[in-house]
Amino acid sequence: xxxxxxxxxxxxxxxxHERARLGLLTSLAAHPKGxxxxxxxxxxxxxxxxxxxxxxxxxxxGLVEVTKGFAKNRPQTLCRITREGRxxxxxxxxxxxxxxxxxxxxxxxxxxxxxxxxLATA
Amino acid sequence: MSELDRALAQIGVIREQIARESRFxxxxxxxxxxxxLLALMAAIGQALWLPAPSRxxxxxxxxxxxxxxxxxxxxxxxxxxxxxxxxxxxxxxxIGAAISQFLPSAAAGALITLTLIRFAPASLWMAPGLWQIxxxxxxxxxxxxxxxxxxxxxxxxxxSGLATLSIAQGPFAFSPWxxxxxxxxxxxxxxxxxxxxxxxxx
Numbered sequence: 001x002x003x004x005x006x007x008x009x010x011x012x013x014x015x016x017h018e019r020a021r022l023g024l025l026t027s028l029a030a031h032p033k034g035x036x037x038x039x040x041x042x043x044x045x046x047x048x049x050x051x052x053x054x055x056x057x058x059x060x061x062g063l064v065e066v067t068k069g070f071a072k073n074r075p076q077t078l079c080r081i082t083r084e085g086r087x088x089x090x091x092x093x094x095x096x097x098x099x100x101x102x103x104x105x106x107x108x109x110x111x112x113x114x115x116x117x118x119l120a121t122a
Numbered sequence: 123m124s125e126l127d128r129a130l131a132q133i134g135v136i137r138e139q140i141a142r143e144s145r146f147x148x149x150x151x152x153x154x155x156x157x158x159l160l161a162l163m164a165a166i167g168q169a170l171w172l173p174a175p176s177r178x179x180x181x182x183x184x185x186x187x188x189x190x191x192x193x194x195x196x197x198x199x200x201x202x203x204x205x206x207x208x209x210x211x212x213x214x215x216x217i218g219a220a221i222s223q224f225l226p227s228a229a230a231g232a233l234i235t236l237t238l239i240r241f242a243p244a245s246l247w248m249a250p251g252l253w254q255i256x257x258x259x260x261x262x263x264x265x266x267x268x269x270x271x272x273x274x275x276x277x278x279x280x281x282s283g284l285a286t287l288s289i290a291q292g293p294f295a296f297s298p299w300x301x302x303x304x305x306x307x308x309x310x311x312x313x314x315x316x317x318x319x320x321x322x323x324x
Contacts, residue, residue, distance in 0.1 A: 093133055
């Protein structure tokens with residue numbers, strides 16, 4: 001398939017390929033022991049509702065696990081990336097890296113044209 | 123820098139962040155066992171063929187710098203091979219992170235040696251102890267990403283470095299055992315930790 005359709009980029013996982021969820025997975029991948037809900041909300045600049053919604057999508061896809069518990073007698077929600085989530089995120093990054101490299105190569109062969117619609121050239 | 127270059131750089135930063143927070147499985151017990159044995163063999167060789175090392179500090183330094191270079195090569199080759207196998211997606215970033223954690227202390231050890239040779243040759247007897255102290259700092263700096271017991275290795279190297287500074291002077295300066303025991307036991311300790319406390323296929 002890759003040779004027949006080199007620009008299919010099937011590895012661009014739709015669950016991950018969304019700005020807020022990409023930010024969430026990046027934060028969680030860099031903190032393998034997990035982040036509490038409030039820290040994750042601050043790091044990603046999301047509202048409580050948006051964060052809950054995106055976490056639910058990631059959780060149902062098996063990329064993230066959410067644990068409710070107590071710390072110092074206060075309720076605490078801990079979010080962690082799963083092993084599968086980490087691997088899928090790394091796979092996604094590899095494909096994304098390939099997409100940008102392909103675009104950079106195309107930009108060199110057609111100078112002056114924007115190789116990726118929606119992505120501004122310098 | 124174009125937007126595309128910036129995007130590539132950002133992807134690289136994300137991968138480096140993940141690599142920095144991941145447990146490193148690139149160190150294998152075989153290389154450490156081999157380098158520990160090499161240190162012991164070098165010490166035995168020095169004891170046999172260099173009976174008065176204080177008169178030939180250059181040979182002593184050459185021998186142990188050579189042992190360090192061979193050891194770094196052996197450990198480095200195994201690290202690259204294991205990382206490619208166990209960290210396939212992040213191998214380069216993990217190797218880069220591991221080297222960047224250890225490099226400052228290794229560089230400090232090398233610069234201390236050069237400084238002693240150039241400006242204070244009478245104090246060269248301190249080099250073996252200082253090398254081991256620098257090595258211990260490198261182990262401490264890296265141990266966050268290594269098996270839990272790894273700080274013990276740092277403690278060993280720190281203790282053996284301090285003991286070497288205290289004992290290996292005067293008539294005992296440049297003693298083969300000042301290096302042979304420190305590195306032989308230390309590398310053996312790393313080998314044991316990696317062999318018995320680290321999952322083999324992570």
